[in-house]
Amino acid sequence: MPAFDLNGKVALVTGAARGIGFETARQMHARGASVAVVDLDAAEASEAAERIGERAIGIAADVTDAGAMRAAVAETVERFGGLDVAMANAGLAPPSIATMRSVPAEEWERVVEVNLFGVWHTLRAALPQVSERKGHIVVVASVAAFANGMLGSSYMVSKAAAEQIGRALRTELMPFGAGASVAYFGWVDTRMVQDTFARPGASVLEEIAPDFLMKRITPEQAGAAVVKGIEERAPRIFAPRWWRYLSALRGLLNPLLDRRSERDPRIIAAIRNAESPGAGDTATPTAKS
Amino acid sequence: MPTYDVNGKVALVTGGARGIGYETARQLHQRGASVALLDVDAEEVRDAAERLGERAIGIAADVTDAGSLRAAVAETVERFGGLDVAMANAGIAPPTTTTIRMVSAEEWERVIDINLLGVWNTVRAVLPQVAERQGHIVVVSSAYAIANGMLSSAYAVAKSGVEAFGRSLRSELAPLGASAGVAYFGFVDTKLVQDAFAKPATARLEETVPAFLLKRITPAEAGASVVRGIEERAPRTFAPKYWRYISALRGLINPLFDKRADSDRRVREAIQSAEALSEASAAGGASAASR
Numbered sequence: 001m002p003a004f005d006l007n008g009k010v011a012l013v014t015g016a017a018r019g020i021g022f023e024t025a026r027q028m029h030a031r032g033a034s035v036a037v038v039d040l041d042a043a044e045a046s047e048a049a050e051r052i053g054e055r056a057i058g059i060a061a062d063v064t065d066a067g068a069m070r071a072a073v074a075e076t077v078e079r080f081g082g083l084d085v086a087m088a089n090a091g092l093a094p095p096s097i098a099t100m101r102s103v104p105a106e107e108w109e110r111v112v113e114v115n116l117f118g119v120w121h122t123l124r125a126a127l128p129q130v131s132e133r134k135g136h137i138v139v140v141a142s143v144a145a146f147a148n149g150m151l152g153s154s155y156m157v158s159k160a161a162a163e164q165i166g167r168a169l170r171t172e173l174m175p176f177g178a179g180a181s182v183a184y185f186g187w188v189d190t191r192m193v194q195d196t197f198a199r200p201g202a203s204v205l206e207e208i209a210p211d212f213l214m215k216r217i218t219p220e221q222a223g224a225a226v227v228k229g230i231e232e233r234a235p236r237i238f239a240p241r242w243w244r245y246l247s248a249l250r251g252l253l254n255p256l257l258d259r260r261s262e263r264d265p266r267i268i269a270a271i272r273n274a275e276s277p278g279a280g281d282t283a284t285p286t287a288k289s
Numbered sequence: 290m291p292t293y294d295v296n297g298k299v300a301l302v303t304g305g306a307r308g309i310g311y312e313t314a315r316q317l318h319q320r321g322a323s324v325a326l327l328d329v330d331a332e333e334v335r336d337a338a339e340r341l342g343e344r345a346i347g348i349a350a351d352v353t354d355a356g357s358l359r360a361a362v363a364e365t366v367e368r369f370g371g372l373d374v375a376m377a378n379a380g381i382a383p384p385t386t387t388t389i390r391m392v393s394a395e396e397w398e399r400v401i402d403i404n405l406l407g408v409w410n411t412v413r414a415v416l417p418q419v420a421e422r423q424g425h426i427v428v429v430s431s432a433y434a435i436a437n438g439m440l441s442s443a444y445a446v447a448k449s450g451v452e453a454f455g456r457s458l459r460s461e462l463a464p465l466g467a468s469a470g471v472a473y474f475g476f477v478d479t480k481l482v483q484d485a486f487a488k489p490a491t492a493r494l495e496e497t498v499p500a501f502l503l504k505r506i507t508p509a510e511a512g513a514s515v516v517r518g519i520e521e522r523a524p525r526t527f528a529p530k531y532w533r534y535i536s537a538l539r540g541l542i543n544p545l546f547d548k549r550a551d552s553d554r555r556v557r558e559a560i561q562s563a564e565a566l567s568e569a570s571a572a573g574g575a576s577a578a579s580r
Contacts, residue, residue, distance in 0.1 A: 066394065099461040101416050105355070108409070116450070120397070127390045146540075149457035160434075160453035161405065164446045165389070167543075168438035171550045172388040175557035235547060250540040258456055258524060262463040271464050 002231035004136055004179070007032030010080040012073065014063050014122050015090030017044040019190035020140070023223030024087055026052050031227065033085070036076040038063075040090075055080075063090045063118030069125035077129060084135035085230060086126035088119040088162075091140065093192045094152045097201040102275045108154040115158035119165060134177040136230050139166030143184050143243050146250040148258055150267070151201070151274055170235055179233040183226055184247065186240050189216040204270035215240070291520035293425060293468075296321030299369040301362065303352050303411050304379030306333040308479035309429070312512030313376055318345055320516070322374070325365040327358075329379075344369075352379045352407030358414035366418060373424035374519060375415035376472075377408040380429065380447075382481045386440050386490040388560060391567035397443045404447035408454060423466040425519050428455040432475045432532050435539045437547055439556070440490055440563050459524055468522040472515050473536065475529050478505040489566065493559035497550075504529070 011028045015021040017039035025035045025048075034055040039045040045058035057079055061072040076083050092114040095107055119139055130137055142155075145163040149156025166182035173180055187193055193216065196202060206214055222239045229237035238244040246253065261267050300317045304310040305326030314324045314337075323344040328334035331349035338347030346368055350361040365372050381403050384396050408428050419426055431448040438445025455471035462469055476482050482505065485491055495503060511528045518526035527533040535542065550556045 100412060100458055101420060101461070105413060109406070112406070112450075116401070116446070117398070123389060124394060131390055145453070148460055149453050150460035153454060153457035153461075156457060157405070157450045157453045161401075161446045161450035164434075164438050164449040165442055167547060168440075168442035168445060169389050171437055171439040171547060171556065172390065172442075172560055174551040175553075175560055235544065235551075248540040248544070251537040252540075254456070255524065255537075258460065261460050267460070268464040271461055 003233050004231055006085070006227070006231060009033045009084040009135070010036070010076065010082055011085035011087070012036040012038060012076050012083055012126060013087040013089055014038045014061075014069075014118070016087075017041065017048040017058075019192065019219050020185065020188055020222045020226070021087065021089040022048055023219040024089070024138075024226045025056070027220075027223050027227045028085070028230070029053070029056055034080040036072065036080075036083075038072050038090075063088075063122055064113050066121040066124065069121045073125045073129065082133055083126060083129035084133050085137070086122060086130055086135075087138040087140065087226065088122040089138070089140040090118055090122075091115045091142075091192070093196050094154050097151050097199050098274050099151060099271060100153055103154070111154035112158045112161075115155065116161045116165075119162050123165070123169065131173060131176065131178045136178065136233060137166075137169060137173070137180040138183055138226055138230060138237070139163075139169065139180065140183045140185070141166060143186050143238075143246070145184065146247060146254065148254070148261060150261070151204075151270065167235075181226075181229045181234050181237050183229065183237040184239075184243055185217075185222050186243055187214060187216040188219055188222045188239070190219055201270060201274055204266060208264065208266050293520055293522050295374065295516070295519060298322045298373040298424070299325070299365065299371055300374035300376070301325040301327065301365055301372055301415060302376040302378055303327045303350070303358075303407070306330065306337040306347070308481065308508050309474065309477055309511045309515070310376065310378040311337055312508040313378070313427075313515045314345070314512075315341055316509075316512050316516045317374070317519070318342075323369045325361065325369070325372075327352075327361050327379070352377075352410055353402050355410040355413065358410050362414045362418065371422055372415060372418035373422050374426070375411065375419055375424075376427040376429065376515065377411040377451075378427075378429045379407055379411075380404045380481070382485045383441050383443050385567065385570075386485070386488045387563040387567045388440060389442050391564050391571075392443070400443035401447050404444065405450045405454075408451050412454075412458065420462060420465050420467050425467065425522055426455075426458060426462070426469040427472050427515055427519060427526075428452075428458070428469065429472045429474070430455065432473055432535075434473065435532070435536055435543070437543070437550060439550065440494065440559065441485075456524075470518045470523050471525050472518065473525065473527045473532050474506075474511050475532055476503060476505045477508055477511045477528070479508055490559055490563035493555060493562060497553060497555045497559070501531075 042060035049058035225239035306328035334347035
């Protein structure tokens with residue numbers, strides 16, 4: 001018997017039309033939860049909900065719009081009678097591989113808007129219900145929360161921020177019987193990650209990182225890790241699991257890795273390349289689900 | 290002889306009218322740098338610059354306004370011929386100590402706007418000059434990037450973002466011969482910290498924290514740690530210094546500390562009292578509005 005039984009509960013997941021969000025919603029549903037599939041595109045959200053089956057609704061909402069998130073929660077409550085679990089999962093990868101100097105300001109700010117303020121709006125909308133019903137919230141951060149963010153700083157900055165909001169939230173909820181988890185994913189084989197690796201300049205990642213770091217897990221595996229984390233009310237969810245150990249050692253490893261990166265000729269070349277005129281011109285913006 | 294000599298350089302400090310920002314500017318100035326102090330209040334920042342004397346100007350600028358920062362950088366360059374060092378220091382404490390559930394949304398978002406996006410705006414404005422002149426940028430994070438942010442989440446969230454920001458920036462500047470550092474402070478005896486400790490919920494949380502963490506250092510000590518960091522082009526500066534060790538062990542310590550907080554009676558009481566105060570003031574505000 002899990003610490004928190006999903007059977008009969010109501011769950012809402014943002015960015016749920018695809019990828020990790022969809023898989024988490026699907027698996028919670030398989031355990032007997034009713035699910036609200038929230039995503040930007042109405043047709044995609046409804047279609048995803050249909051694939052999940054009964055006790056699933058699709059809702060179009062933009063996480064950067066606080067009012068739209070409140071409406072999504074209201075619709076979920078009206079349909080299913082309440083809300084117990086929320087997963088703030090919607091996120092965006094930086095549309096181009098660029099430095100802080102070369103990135104367009106709007107692009108950088110948009111990533112923070114979605115990945116940080118989007119989490120905030122989702123939590124604020126869901127909290128009255130979730131805290132009252134002693135439910136659970138999952139904030140999707142990333143192993144990027146403690147990785148060096150060069151060439152994609154908006155992502156790392158927003159994920160580091162998301163980690164801190166999840167930690168504080170857990171501490172503020174646990175004394176009252178509700179809970180929260182921070183989820184950290186490495187590379188998961190989602191459209192967001194596929195698009196990232198298709199961008200000009202992304203090959204440097206594969207060159208400099210050890211092979212085991214680059215191995216992708218499936219969205220099913222990532223979703224399963226989240227469902228297990230919710231059932232256990234785990235403070236932290238890591239997938240792949242060995243990231244737990246890198247997180248534990250982050251304070252010791254990061255200064256060493258950062259120092260090495262400053263002298264790595266491949267990284268220096270990648271940064272110069274990203275800042276050279278015309279870099280990133282072929283990049284296309286994409287949203288993650 | 291330091292790695293990076295600030296004598297003859299030009300430095301810009303946001304939040305420079307008081308506290309750690311002012312002290313850092315003062316000590317840079319003392320070592321021969323020209324300094325531009327930026328702050329929101331025009332009069333205060335001019336007074337502060339006057340106290341420093343020659344080679345110092347005060348400029349009114351709001352870090353949430355990218356245009357006003359670009360103008361401040363342009364003014365600095367016009368006055369002193371360039372810009373070598375920048376310290377993104379301006380920040381505010383959360384006006385109310387309370388939970389994510391109860392905090393006013395505008396208040397929470399404003400802390401992020403100033404403390405995180407303000408750093409972004411500042412760095413974007415100074416980068417062309419600082420990169421070209423192979424200078425150094427300091428972004429001011431906090432021990433709150435490491436500690437649990439309960440009841441002050443906006444502050445911890447922003448400061449954690451700033452830390453990630455500074456690490457990325459340093460790596461991206463390295464190929465150019467420029468550099469960046471992240472400054473971490475514990476409790477410094479500034480107006481920001483004095484105000485925070487005057488709040489009732491904070492007093493309860495104090496009981497849950499070991500006494501040595503609460504000991505305040507002076508703004509002068511904090512400023513000295515930043516100046517030394519600039520001279521060494523250090524990736525990280527910590528004041529008090531023991532935060533370096535807490536930072537190194539954070540991945541191991543934080544899960545244990547957080548776990549203890551889950552069931553700590555004093556933490557629960559602090560949260561309860563903070564939420565009760567928020568409820569009372571929200572009810573007061575609502576009845577005032579309905580009258």
